[in-house]
Amino acid sequence: MIEIVDIRYCRLGTADLDSTVAFATNLIGLEEVDRADGQVYLRGDHRDHNICYFEGDPNDHTFGLEVETLDALDAAATTLQAAGIDMRRGSDAEAVARRVMGFINFKDPTGNSVDLVVRPFHSGRRYFPSRDAGITEFSHIGIKTDDAARDEKFWSGLFNIRANDRIGDAALMSFDKVHHRIALFPTDHAGIQHINFQVESIDDIMRSHYFLTERQVQIRFGPGRHPTSGAMFLYYEGPDGMTYEYSSGVRNVDADWRPRQLPFKDESFCMWGARPNIPEFSDN
Ligand SMILES: [Fe+2]
Incomplete structure (x- = not known):
């Protein structure tokens, strides 16, 4: 069993690096x-970075999950190989670019590119936002x-990852107490479907709703509240068609939590009645 201890970053290709970074700093509120x-590194919390954008194919996505030690990374490589999963060890230069002490890369069965990283860099300085969106992590x-x-x-068989709720076939999964860290959304190809930043309160969500709407940012869903995690949310469209989310109030689950099955309907994504304009969330 590969023990994941954290989710660290997304690496995203972009067609226009400067305008994507401007969106991330001026609108999302990243530093x-x-x-x-x-490559441009941005963050919304104590980590070295949460997103690295690079000039390249906007469909080129990788996300980074952390294991605790170099031994755990070696054991993970062995586990993946034994399961017949192609994996490769990252070079020193690639590790430098990811700001980690080592990593391996593999693809999940759909083809999502995953870095398993060890000892990713922490920042020695506090997060200093370029706009006060209220981001906490x-x-x-x-x-x-x-x-x-x-x-x-695949995820629950090889990793300490389990579903805490399901909406249709969409599993909301986690490796720690937070209700979900990785959510699976059925479609027909690989890729990161949305990127979430927690904000401090509903006030930040509503402030951002007005702020982004005034600046003609396409709101894709919300403001609303997920009946599964209990989080209040706002989803909006960023560069290259990527969906970004602010949310607040995600529940923690304990060992007694039993996953619930919800139907694949709009009401299962929002208990307030917001309608998603996100293909993977929509039942019509
Ligand atoms: Fe989300």
Whole structure:
């Protein structure tokens, strides 16, 4: 069993690096940390970075999950190989670019690219936002799947990852107490489906709703509240068609939590009645 201890980053190709970074800083409220070799690092919390954008194919997505030690990374490589999963060890130069002490990369059965990283960099300085969106942390991602049942089995079979609720086949999964860290959304190809930042309160969500709407940012869903996690949310469209989310109030689950099955309907995504304009969330 591969023990994941944290979710660290997304690496995203973009067609226009400068305008994507401008969106991330001026609208999402991330801090630009560094630029090196055509890559720009941004964050919304104590980590070195949460997103690294690079000039490239906007469909080129990778996310990073953390294991605790170098030994755990070696054991993970062995586990993946034994399961017949192609994996490769990252080079020193690639580890430098990811700001980690080591990593391996593999693809899940749908083809999502995953870095398993060890000892990722922490920042020695507090997060200093470029706009006060109220962000407290990078918290979860949605990933696309072309077979949700198969991919849930992959994640829960090889990793300490389990579903805490399901909406249709969409599994809301976690490796720690937070209700979900990775959510699977059925479609027909690989990719990161949305990127979530927690914000401090409903006031931040509503402030951002007006702020983004005034600036003609496409709101995709919300403001609303998920009946599964209990989080209040706002989803909006960023560069290259990526969906970003602010949410607040995600529940923690304990060992007694039993996953619930909800139907794949709009009401299962929002208990207030908001209608999603996100293909993977919509039943019509
Ligand atoms: Fe989310």
